[in-house]
Amino acid sequence: MATRKNKGDSGGEGRSAPVADYRHSEATRKNNPPAKIAAEGHVPLLPKAEYSYSPRLAPVLRFDPTGSADELPELLAEATRRPLNEAEAWALAEALRKHEPWLEWAGKQEAKSFLVDPVALHIHERVSAQAILKVAAREDVNRSLFADPEQEYNEAVQFYRHDVDWSNRLILGDSLQVMSSLARREDLAGKVQMIYIDPPYGIRFASNFQPEIGKRDVKDKEADLTREPEMVKAYRDTWRLGVHSYLSYLRDRLVVAKDLLTDTGSIFVQISDENVHRVRCLLDEVFGPDNFEALVTVRKTGGLGSSGLTPICDFVLWYAKNRERAKYRNLFVDKSASGTADQYAMILRADGSVAQPGSEPAHGDQFWQATSVHTMYAGVQSCLYDCEFDGKVFKLPPNRQWSTTLAGMTRIYKAGRLYTSGNVPRLVRFLEDYPVTELTTLWADLMGTSDKMYTVQTNLRIIERCMLMTTDPGDLVLDPTCGSGTTAYVAEQWGRRWITIDTSRVAIAIARQRLLTAKYEYYKLKVEAKGVAGGFRCKTVPHITLKSIAQNTNLDPIFAKHEPILDARLADANAALEQVTDKLRQELRMKLALKQKQEGKKAITDADRRRWDLPEKGKGWQHWEVPFDTDPDWPEALKKAVEAYRAAWRAKMDEVNACIAANADQEELVDQPEIDRKITRVSGPFTVEAVQPPEMSLGDAIEVETGQFAGEPEELETTFVVREVQMGDTPQNVEAYLSKMVDLLRMDGVRFPDNKQRRFTRLDPIYAGGRSDGIHAEGRWVNEGEADDDPQGPATVGVVFGPQYGPITAKMVEEVIRPAARRYDDLVFAGFSFDGPAQAAIEEGHPRLRIHIAHIRPDVNPGMNGLLKEQPGSQLFTVFGRPRTKVEGPDKDGMYRIEMQGVDIYDPVTNNIVDTGAAKVAAWFVDGDYDGRTFCITQAFFPDRSAWDKLSKALNGVVDPERFEALSGTVSLPFPAGKHKCAAVKVIDPRGNEVMRVHPLGGDGR
Template sequence: MARSKAGPNKTTAGPTPVHSIRHKDKRANIPTEELRDFVADDEAAPKAMLYPRDPSLDPQLVWQGKDEQDRADLAVPVVPVYIQEKIHPQVLVEDVRREAQAVAEAKTAAETGMGRQLDLFADFNGLPEAFDQRVDFYHHEQNWANRMILGDSLLVMTSLAEKEGLKGKVQTIYLDPPYGIKFGSNWQVSTRKRDVKDGKAEDATRQPEQVRAFRDTWKLGIHSYLAYLRDRLTVARDLLTETGSIFVQIGDENVHLVRCMMDEVFGSENCVSLIAFGKSSGATDQNMPSVCDYLIWYARNTERLKFRRLFLGKDYEDQLPAIYRNIELKDGTRRVATKKEFQGDVPEGARLYALGDLTSARVRTARTGYYPIQFDGREFLPGTREWSTHRDGIERLRAAMRLEATENRLGFIRYVDDFPAMKLGNMWTDTASSFMADKTYVVQTTTKVIERALLMTTDPGDLVLDPTCGSGTTAYVAEQWGRRWITCDTSRVALALARTRLMAAKFPYYLLADSPEGLKKEAELTGQMPPPYATEDDIRKGFVYKRVPHVTLKSIANNPDIKEGMTREQIDAAIARHAETETLYDQPYEDNKRVRVSGPFTVESLSPHRVLSTADEDLNGTVTEEEAHKQQDFVGMILDNLRKAGVQNTRKAERLSFDRLDPFAGTWLHATGEYTESGTGGSPAVRRVAVSIGPEHGTVGPQQVKEAAKEAVQGVGFDLLIVCGFAFDPHVSEEVKRYGKLTVLPTKMNPDLAMGDELLKKTGAGNLFMVFGEPDVDICRGKDGKLTVEIKGVDVYDPTTGAIRNSSTDDIACWFIDTDYNGESFFVRHAYFTGADEPYNKLKRALRAEIDEAAWSALYSTTSRPFDPPASGKIAVKVINHYGDEVLKVFTI
């Protein structure tokens, strides 16, 4: 974990140290969105990665279309992933604290605070200083930062495996696909709306990437769902280490089908367990309500599986195992326990116990474990089995008063407190939470389920992948427990929620084994001083965990301190000295005087972002004839609606209506036409317009704007270029500034255009094409020379006059500033959450003595805190609305 400047031994006085975990692992140097033009052509051009099918596997699940799919290998384009943002939550918290301290004590801020942000961001990348090496992508390594990726999981996982060398490097994959064939299975349309109703058209997702994913997943019902899932499991298998695990969370509707398919992909011999876990409430059902969901757990190789056993405490309220039905009183009397005693009302000094088996099925050479035992005047033999221990061991058990005979057998006395825990099985009844408690996403999984999955199969520093991000619960749990993580989703809303959750999260500070405090605690627990060495805070060496004693038959039978004639107290002391211990991997020791926040992470995307359909491309990555016809039909449909509806902003009267609009067979331009502009003086003027239409299932990126603009200024030239898209890359707003007299108008198409005739009829022509607004930003310089940024709203272009006006800030969920933008990466140095429910509340409570109410309130403002002018001469402002749409503006200071 990154340490504060106060150092490890100064945590009791002064500011509360704020820490984050820094992993010593490296990751491939991938391009940022700003440096995409430096990506080599052979890296940018997608190559097809082939995953062979194996139709010889038996038994197999069969579904419609599977035979056709099995005739060829699974082909997935290997496309680059681009970094959009670099976020270091510790920087944000330290900066707020520095501002709060500066108000009270200017000198302290000057001496201890000013360089902190630069120090933390300086080692974010860990890249070579030479620019030509920094843009030599995929051939150099950079410091590890966790990753949140917008994109189709099939494309993302293939890129991670083939371009970034992560094949065989992921320890655990947690996959939470849609459970059933319902609209509301996995979609949320806004960060403010999580009460999604199945089957309601207004709650159906309008995000183009999710529309495509939804259609591909459900166009043939369960048949498409299984094909969709098999492709992703196939790629996921290659990412796993030999010791790795994959968990698929699923409901009872499809658990049997998915398990059969996982037998096919991973091999039935690699099935580890089927775990049932309780959920908050049973769905309203005509018959029996469903009260649990399932985790299907497979290993890459069960013989090499990494497994860390977890335990539950033995609790009278949760009912003890029924085997503990006997009781030994303080005077040594033994009898059957009463119902009250079994439920916890045990007399002082008494102990519940069970009678364990003293025999073993193992047969030794020459049957050395077969011999008679004399006890209470009777002779006992192990039958066809053998005794579990040797003759000396039996005598020690006798001396320890751990033998008891029933009518037919001799048993070993196991007290309930011999081991105050029990192994966690595959039925988890304690995972249900209250309805929608603390949920930010409609299908958010409780943390306990994911926590157990990760703790059983990973160690600190291991890599966890979640291809179905949702609200980011897997990333949140992985961050809490010191695991590296990568998560992705096709939903911009999901990633907006996950980003906020991780940026504002507060975690316990667990003692690292590789730290001075950890060594001290370890010595305290073991009674032995470890050899002195220089600690490095290496998370890969784990935490310092609590242990519990585990008294076993073996530990007593082999205990040399037990002798005949010892008192009960002496026997118990001897047993305790030689008892085995079990490590509680879910209970590391905490330092409550420290605060921990999320470590550095990046927000990334496939660019241009799109969702893969297996029918889109042949094995060479070229568009099929069928897909070409689909694209022509899509462009024709868009132009038909554009002619009728025109282009509008948020005011009903401000609409651009076309005098004519004709198809145009250009490379990037799809239509040309004319419209009449009233002009500011009232005199009408005919203007020439060109139209470029973005992808049906993807994001319009800066490249399309640039190429379409270059095509529009050639020849006769145009006055206006309308670029239509369902979603826009945040850097598009910077690209539209660069074409002189040509006005470039990003125009957002209503996603109902992609949803089919039924929804389109409900939408009508009123708001099908809306002008894409930009944030209205004011930058002020104070008397002290510092800068302040204010978001006044969103600029909206009036297509009838060419004028720009302003609307309110109500739709802004959050906005970020890079206060020293270098044109190579966007670092989130200031973050403001104007539309969230105060995500920093937990951190606020933890640091309330050092950061006042006014400083925290500034994090929810539309006006930034003051900051120094940038050394680079530029700042960048990114604004994100409740639908996950982003726009970036760069300002020269």
């Protein structure tokens, strides 16, 4: 719900605080392990899940399980040489009968299943924009701003065993594993309302990754290839066999995504024309063709230099989990914006006259069009009649019936909504009767995105429309292709809960900054007590129909009230008309003839005829003939009588129109909520999480167990059978990887920042001996050029290798430091990446152990094989330092500051440790009261000086602009020591890697 300042939250109508966020108090999530203490609790083991095709199902839009289709060419050739026997003829006849098509690709029939490990997800950061703004405004910060459950230790280490308050989630990891974890570990299967997927469109680098946070111009060059092994693995998995592996990669994720969707849920896949036809077949296969909802065409800026027709469209495929139960909220576009307003070309003046199309509208005029009041004959006897209006009898055209009864038609006529010019009456529809039109599948009004932060950033309005059509405030939205975080940004804007996933640390860093610095409008809640889940107060528009007028009995008393008045005014007008002389009548007709001669017959309006062509004496006017205005040459009595009639008519029509509007149906515009402009809204609390890499096990091979998920799905759900298999990795792969790493380290040694090299005189693998305690190798080393006095002596150095895909984590560090301290003097952690809590754990260290962090050069990763050029020379393992930060304080007020002076950044392109100043980092954060579990960002600094601009302008007068200016600097804002007497600093380099340092506060540890 909307938070309140006096309770540690903020915002709301009539409150003093101008800042608010949306909370989801009705929702919970599992107690995920904080990364720093992940090793201190137990994560329940879960078996892998195997998804396979069911052999019991017919091959409807799937594959030919028998392979008999491959025999047809030979069978047809054989039929030209001899008569076919009975069995062959039957096989040929079966093949020629109508069968559903299916999509086939290389490896599909061979790979009848795939395995997914539901990995544990560790919380690395808690992020709260409100907390940062409170620090900037010199206010106290409490943990509730971060949605931190603040559990006792014994409760905190009960991982996945109980629920805590909801917070949104930004997750680093492979989407397949993360989605499986959400479904299996966190019971989110069947609870996600919407999934949005924006997969790579093609094989180009720019379609797949952005190597640095500030580098959006990605070319197909080696320098532009990411050095993140996880991203390269995803790239290889997606494109190893071109489109064939692309289809396998995407299908696997669609299968697991379907498991997460609720029965009312929807999935959207954005794709270009290159693969839209294939992806639609995939979605038919996974979700079933009956659950296809729409193919949306999105106009984009045309590409220059294309041969042939210029492509100007992308596509969004929309499928429901169950089309009959799918949630759908109509979206509307203004008729003037959609072009349909042009159909309302007629103008009704305030006096009741009809102006020519193209006339200049005046105040009070209404645009309208005439539409049919009869339909195809359907046998409704009450709608078969002749009717008389304005002195004319109207008969039905052949094979038609009126759209309402005679009573309804009469009501429409009396309401001034029947246009009787011509042979058949027509309904008068005003533009404001229904000023909007329903959104269609052609979205031509979006045209790309502005302020791009990511190379393949999605237009947020595309996701916005999809989200508003299929979700309500408080619903859960998932995007397994995070990119710049557009789905999360839109979900936050519209009060939806969100989870977004990406394999790239660059994407996570960009999304974090975008969400943290975002400014949103505050939408008023329908029911304050229910919070966001109760929905927003939205604008409505009338939807006036023929039926709503014809059946509106509230009009009858109005007619009864005004008809006697109009009859009396008509009698007065006719009495005055009798006093008009024949000479004046002739002069008035001459005016009509003169206008026709000068301007043409088409220039003559009904108002002209009524004004100048007066009835002969003794005939008088009928109600439908009374002039709309007067002529200066009329007698004064006639002028006053006609003006009185028109005033009475106007009074009646005002009351009639008000009654019609009051009784009309209302369409809620869910994309136009009411805004409280006194409140500035920021993103709600969210966590930054990462996959715990699977343990490198040399245990038994995988054994498939019997059994399936409980509650077997229905019909199309049974397309994929889910089995459980024993956890573990393929032993041969792990052993080969570790063996290669040991050989390389033995050969090359370790390079330190001062260019000193240490080489191993002995390095022995111990991972297969059953006694490694997570340590993979041990040996002895010396400085380059020195000799080892005792090469066969006891090992003095232990080595731990990080996983091939994924960072070294705090859990890995915690588990090996204590046993290593009993056996070695030095311990080396060698990995392709390191998460922040792991670095904090290493920094805490052990009094009897020197610990070193060494980056492994990316091109030696087996997953990079062939993708990068191998670099000559050595320097495969390079030690890097921690952030150079300095704590100042306490000052006279007991406040501290932290100065970020620089950081050693590992450049994987050149394989060098670059000693950089503070200006080169992508971002740096401070947790002013670090609890040793999770990094809570209380201050966020971005070198991009425009990052905080929107919030700074919105909060001018509430937060000192100079404080915002400081949030792009290198010195923190002042902060107190806090409950835990500890501060932590995290620095993000341009490639999204993080380094972390912890500072005790007070005493000598400051």
